[in-house]
Amino acid sequence: MSPDGPGPTGRGVDVRQLRALITAGVRLDMRSARRRRRSRLGMPPMISMLVTYLVIGSFLAISLWRTNDPFTFALLTLSAAMFMTAVTVIMEYSSVVVNPDDHDILGHRPVSSRTYFWAKIANLFFYVGSTALSLSLPASIAIGMRFGGGVPLAVTYALLALIGCISAAAVVVLIYSTAIRVFDSQRFSSAITYVHTVATLVLTFGYVLVPRMLMREGVVLEISQGRWMWFAPPAWYAGAVELAAGTPGTHNIVFTTMALGSAAAVIAMALSLVSLDYSRRIAELAATSPDVASDEHGNRVSTRFGLIGRSLCRTDEERAGYDLMGRYMHRDRKLRMRIYPAFGLPLAVYLFGVLTRSFADPFGPRPMEQGFPIQELLGFYCVFITLFFATAMTQSDQWKASWIFHAAPVRDRVGIIVGARKLVIWRYIFPFFAVLLVLLSFVIPPVSAAVYLFLTLLLSLLAFSLLSLASPYLPLSQSVEKTRQARQLGLVMLLGVAMGALVAIRETIREAPLPGMIAVVLLAFLAMLSEVALRKRLKVRLAREEFAG
Amino acid sequence: MHAIELRNLTKRFDKVEAVRGVDLTIPHGQICGYLGPNGAGKTTTVKMAVGMLAPTEGTALIEGIDVAERPVEAKSHIGFVPETGALYENLTPREYLALIGNLYHLEPELAAGRADRFLSHFGIADSADRLMTSFSRGMRQKVLISAALIHNPDILFLDEPLAGLDANTALVLKELLRDLASRGKTIFYCSHILEVVERICDRVVIINDGEIVADGAVEELKDLTHQASLEDAFTDLTSTVDVDSIVRALSDNVTGGSPAPGGGGDS
Structure with missing residues (x-):
């Protein structure tokens, strides 16, 4: 026992340690990142993220104000809140759930696994609870006012939203914690990015697509016919909200039981898996060297395929950026973990569209079916992918290594970014659209699929430039900051309104092909123009940038 | 033994x-x-x-x-100074040492007094309330050494x-x-x-x-x-x-x- 203190007990939860760890965790959550003390809005990043989510929540509440019944209102708002929460936890998994640094800092301290576990749970609940309440506060006020339930209904809605969002986070924890225990670290490290993608796909189904399906089939009005809702957790919570709003009924009681029962089960199972031992496993995972044979294989493949893309680089700096990004994308599983979930979103939409036969020729003579624009949703998520790249490609745990770009006599630092962007476009964006073209050709005429995807590709490239303008940093030169991706996810959700452009151009092409094609050419011109603007802005920005490591 | x-x-x-x-x-x-x-x-x-x-x-x-x-x-x-130099950079040295003191169940006054003296003797007392994000490697090392010794x-x-x-x-x-x-x-x-x-x-x-x-x-x-x-x-x-x-x-x-x-x- 330590001579200067009574010492921890070693069994159960040590309350004093727990209080100290929770306080430190909240401080770390609320404080800014390594390099900039404040976000651009002049507030700490977490506050800035919560404000963004509050705006999204308000936007949702206002746009659904005219909904006829509390079930529909709750279904749509809760599905958005639960989806956003789950995706936030996926994107920021390594910092939100368990931070490998914890093991380095606490592993040799006399902290029991149980104490650590409760401290992490408290921090997770604080983080998820804050985001959930920001997203659902406007909706809870709206539902109380709109459907006459007043404060009791608003409070019940907020509580259900909180439980729902924590359950969504628990699902993510459960998936990962189980996977890391089932597989050995070598296999898991190879599979982790795909686990990410599948998790996103599953969540997209459960929290976004199935509720939309319910809406499309009108089953919210005739619940007894709604076979889909048994697979859509937000529908269970919406049933509980309707029950609280004073609409009894067997289905609402069953839904409420399912919501609360599943929440208790999922949270309990997830909680039993988080421990300091789990943190150690994560740390060991980070230390596990990649399989050399598969790495060499990957190099050969990337070299063959990458030769053409690399030939697009015009300067040594561009080639350096291209190679650096390519190697990190291949070897840095944390980088892939931050990006790959994005691919799960459009793939989920595609699978869903196929399963429900929702696809229709976007340029065909018959108008699209009302109420469920599956093509537009697919297009939106395709553009979404570029967000993940634009933000994640600037971040790395080894961000301090970027000193080399400042110390070496680099003539054109913009070229390094341009090269990295070319890698992303050539190696990931183009192939992904090629795969989508093949997939879409099975469900809509190939020519329509090609035109539609070309349109979406142009929008994606335009978004990529704009998002890079908002994040004008050298590749892998920024620290991996908690809340950064979540904030940017929130901003993109708000920018979703801009996807109206996609609908407008598609409709124009369908109605009058010539003006529609002119619009496409203009869009292409705009995409090229944005690339030029990006280079100019980067040149000014990088001339001012100093290495702060 | x-x-x-x-x-x-x-x-x-x-x-x-x-x-x-x-x-x-x-x-x-x-x-x-x-x-x-x-x-x-x-x-x-x-x-x-x-x-x-x-x-x-x-x-x-x-x-x-x-x-x-x-x-x-x-x-x-045990007191341990790791090679990695890992610490919670978004805390100040004073906060970090208070956290460590709590983990070892030191009386808060005792821990605070020791922390202040360590920081003073190591010449970083002026930075006691600054976030460690901007600290040099040497300054971080001084905090790590203090954290390894604070519980005697x-x-x-x-x-x-x-x-x-x-x-x-x-x-x-x-x-x-x-x-x-x-x-x-x-x-x-x-x-x-x-x-x-x-x-x-x-x-x-x-x-x-x-x-x-x-x-x-x-x-x-x-x-x-x-x-x-x-x-x-x-x-x-x-x-x-x-x-x-x-x-x-x-x-x-x-x-x-x-x-x-x-x-x-x-x-």
């Missing part, structure tokens, strides 16, 4: 055996230097001894307590503790370690810097390729290898290459092999 006892300590990562059957006992009040080339297994040994890594085989006992079986009890005797541990594990420290602070730390040892503290000192080990350690253990290859006082190691200095003894025990030929080859690699009177690099 020994302060530290490592029995057949072994660690395998996949197919790589990082540490192989290390047996070591260190009595109270001894400063034991643990030397080895890069990748020899020094840090892995320390991580197993402080309970951060589970050994594949063998046991680590701290004050007679098995670290694997009763980790909390064993760890409360019986045993100190130090993994490259002088990294980033200025000459004056390094001198202070070396003398501090000698003083602490004279007061009965046990110190396990991992380093590459042979001069420091030679100067402060009562005993030197050399590990190479995961195995202990020598163990004894500095003079004993010199006698064993028939070398005049610890540096030569270390090279004799761990190196399989001819230093002169390596230096020539590296120099040729830099200059392209041609002697260049007047200097100047490639343009």
